[in-house]
Amino acid sequence: MNETSQRLGEVIEASTTGFTAQCYELYDLPPLGSLVRTGDSTNGLFAVVCHAVTEGLEPGRKPIARGKDEPDEESIFQSNPQLSKLLRSEFSTLVVGHRKGGRILQYLPPQPARIHSFVHACTAEESKDFGRTFGFLNILLNAKIETPADELIAATLRIMGASYADPRPFLIGAGKELASLLGEDYGKLKAILERIKP
Amino acid sequence: MNEDVRLGLVVSGSLSEGVAVRLDSKASVEDVVVGRYVTIEGKSRRFLGMITDVKLDASDERMTFAPPDPGDTFSAEILSGTSAYGLLTVTPYLVIGGDSKAVVEGPQPVKTIPSHFSPVGLSSDSDIELVFGKEDDKRFWIGNPLDMETKLCLNLPELVKRSNGIFGKSGTGKTFLTRILLIGMLQKSACVNLVFDMHSEYGWEGSSEKGRKVKALKQLFPTKVSIFSLDEENARRRQVSTDFIVKIGYDEIEPEDMALLRQTLNLTDLAVEACFTLRKHFGRNWIKSTLEIDAGEESEELLKSLTIHESSFQSLKRGLGTITRLSFMQPHVEQRAVDFVLKYLQQGTNVVLEFGRYTDITAYILVANLLTRRIYSQYRDQTEKALAEDTKPPAPLVITIEEAHKFLNPEVASQTIFGTIAREMRKYNCTLLVIDQRPSGIDSEVMSQLGTKITCLLDNEKDIDSVLAGISGKNELKGVLAKLASKQQALVFGHAVPMPVAFSPREYGSRESYKDFTPAETSPREVEKNIDELWR
Numbered sequence A: 001m002n003e004t005s006q007r008l009g010e011v012i013e014a015s016t017t018g019f020t021a022q023c024y025e026l027y028d029l030p031p032l033g034s035l036v037r038t039g040d041s042t043n044g045l046f047a048v049v050c051h052a053v054t055e056g057l058e059p060g061r062k063p064i065a066r067g068k069d070e071p072d073e074e075s076i077f078q079s080n081p082q083l084s085k086l087l088r089s090e091f092s093t094l095v096v097g098h099r100k101g102g103r104i105l106q107y108l109p110p111q112p113a114r115i116h117s118f119v120h121a122c123t124a125e126e127s128k129d130f131g132r133t134f135g136f137l138n139i140l141l142n143a144k145i146e147t148p149a150d151e152l153i154a155a156t157l158r159i160m161g162a163s164y165a166d167p168r169p170f171l172i173g174a175g176k177e178l179a180s181l182l183g184e185d186y187g188k189l190k191a192i193l194e195r196i197k198p
Numbered sequence B: 001m002n003e004d005v006r007l008g009l010v011v012s013g014s015l016s017e018g019v020a021v022r023l024d025s026k027a028s029v030e031d032v033v034v035g036r037y038v039t040i041e042g043k044s045r046r047f048l049g050m051i052t053d054v055k056l057d058a059s060d061e062r063m064t065f066a067p068p069d070p071g072d073t074f075s076a077e078i079l080s081g082t083s084a085y086g087l088l089t090v091t092p093y094l095v096i097g098g099d100s101k102a103v104v105e106g107p108q109p110v111k112t113i114p115s116h117f118s119p120v121g122l123s124s125d126s127d128i129e130l131v132f133g134k135e136d137d138k139r140f141w142i143g144n145p146l147d148m149e150t151k152l153c154l155n156l157p158e159l160v161k162r163s164n165g166i167f168g169k170s171g172t173g174k175t176f177l178t179r180i181l182l183i184g185m186l187q188k189s190a191c192v193n194l195v196f197d198m199h200s201e202y203g204w205e206g207s208s209e210k211g212r213k214v215k216a217l218k219q220l221f222p223t224k225v226s227i228f229s230l231d232e233e234n235a236r237r238r239q240v241s242t243d244f245i246v247k248i249g250y251d252e253i254e255p256e257d258m259a260l261l262r263q264t265l266n267l268t269d270l271a272v273e274a275c276f277t278l279r280k281h282f283g284r285n286w287i288k289s290t291l292e293i294d295a296g297e298e299s300e301e302l303l304k305s306l307t308i309h310e311s312s313f314q315s316l317k318r319g320l321g322t323i324t325r326l327s328f329m330q331p332h333v334e335q336r337a338v339d340f341v342l343k344y345l346q347q348g349t350n351v352v353l354e355f356g357r358y359t360d361i362t363a364y365i366l367v368a369n370l371l372t373r374r375i376y377s378q379y380r381d382q383t384e385k386a387l388a389e390d391t392k393p394p395a396p397l398v399i400t401i402e403e404a405h406k407f408l409n410p411e412v413a414s415q416t417i418f419g420t421i422a423r424e425m426r427k428y429n430c431t432l433l434v435i436d437q438r439p440s441g442i443d444s445e446v447m448s449q450l451g452t453k454i455t456c457l458l459d460n461e462k463d464i465d466s467v468l469a470g471i472s473g474k475n476e477l478k479g480v481l482a483k484l485a486s487k488q489q490a491l492v493f494g495h496a497v498p499m500p501v502a503f504s505p506r507e508y509g510s511r512e513s514y515k516d517f518t519p520a521e522t523s524p525r526e527v528e529k530n531i532d533e534l535w536r
């Protein structure tokens, strides 16, 4: 596995269809739609970031406004150095595939992620490897989440496309897969295509 | 299947309406044409079919209301072949292969259709050759299937076993196609031909539309063809190598001939009836005698006794006048053309009867009918005799007529000799080759008896219907027929071909083409020399 792949955080909640991870650094969230992974080059999960929150560390205790006398937002943190320890950033993901014995499989894994698994951002190479087939699009389309599926898919494809020097062939391939999945829903298809047009 | 020729996959269909083939996104609808042959690789056998329709479809019809921007090549590329795709209708005709027995038996008519998702591709030349056979001593190359290099060959001895038709609107290539077919029959069918050549274009030089002269049968096959002419002057002017100048005696005309001319001569029904009465009264010389009836009292008495009304008589007299004014008509002729035609035919020489300047329909109907009636009765006698005595029957005879609807329209088809020949099939070794630009004018029963039909472009709905009547997959072929090019493209179907084919007839009229058509004939120069001598 490429050593430069950035470690983002740790799994703190997991289910069959997704997991939530806490970032090591406040606000150090991966972008919506980006591809992340757990495990290593033989076994692990692939997931797409579908939601993120930043909130108080203790559940039920809301942060209070502190900047009334500060000249700018930055100064709030300088005056209250403990703050960054009281807040945390978390992101939720949808599992879109897994790796078993080195093979990438684009369907749900038999087991959910384990708590405290490290979560890494996928490198360009990993993203390309994963993007060779488009089975993951069907999982994204059918996910029951708050984020609208077309927004999420468009974001995912834009980010994955960015790993190629020329994203067009990749996007056309993905578009054709979507077209066959969304044969009966031209409206949705059109909305996604509008958002991924290179 | 070779990826270059692959078109798509079977997605639905039925035996009666053909199978739907969804085009691959790589294949463009613009590159497939109706009439083209495709091969479908089923699970256990191959199917051969014809593309009979092409259409664009969309999986969600909303796409047709809100298509992507014209400049949006990205969306267009994604949508085409997926949400928006081409659909072909393919009518399967034959199956090839399967078990070893099927391989030996060769292509068979379809009784089922290929299964879902069978790949479909353009047929290879070898598939087509497997079906239609190679050029040999019986199979004659008439043209090439649309967009293909393969030779389309017809089994001519098989073809002439039944009456056949060549159709197409004016200027589509009927005459050229007929010439080609006659050449084929001359060489490979073991039959003799009698051609009633209305516009003098089969025996000797006719001209193409571009004004170029086009050689005809006698020039290409001087030893196998003889030309009879009704118009000596015309033949001389055109320097035609003529074997016989045809004259017809009044006494050769029978009342039946007049009945056939009722419409063209504008005769009343009663006038036609009068012919039969007068023939009975006067005998063989009835026309001469009838024309001699003058206005005197005696004549009035005669007509009265025969119960012929004065107005019918006048109508008839006008009609007979038209006929007898034709200068090839004479009161009596010693050397009857029919005997000579028969003599030549029996020697195996093909006869082309040129009409020269007599291009009006009256002369054509009269002469063709009169000669054919006699020739046919001779043929019938000879065939029956041969049957009784167990000897060799006369060589099959093919009679070519143009403007066939004049002889075979519903009103007269039951009475004329041509109707009889068409209906009796090859009972007496005699069949027709009918050429017509208005097939809907031909009696439907006669049409249904034609074994093989070759049709160039037709645009009248009624004509298309009458040509395709009774054939399976009619609606599908309709689309193919209506889309033929306006010249030198045709559709052949029926008895002599295992499946319908759209094809381009061989090029005819260039120097090379003559060479191709006459592998072992006298050189044209020699022929020209002989002709010079003839008219010196």
Ligand SMILES: Nc1ncnc2c1ncn2[C@@H]1O[C@H](COP(=O)(O)OP(=O)(O)OP(=O)(O)O)[C@@H](O)[C@H]1O
Pocket: B168, B169, B170, B171, B172, B173, B174, B175, B176, B177, B207, B208, B209, B210, B437, B487, B488, B505, B506, B507, B508, B509
């Ligand atoms: N096989 C062919 N080879 C070369 N030229 C052809 C061929 N078929 C048709 N043509 C061209 O098309 C023209 C019309 O053909 P043709 O005279 O055979 O038509 P047609 O159907 O007999 O017309 P009409 O009904 O007026 O008699 C010819 O003059 C020739 O230029």
Ligand SMILES: [Mg+2]
Pocket: B174, B175, B176
């Ligand atoms: Mg013609």
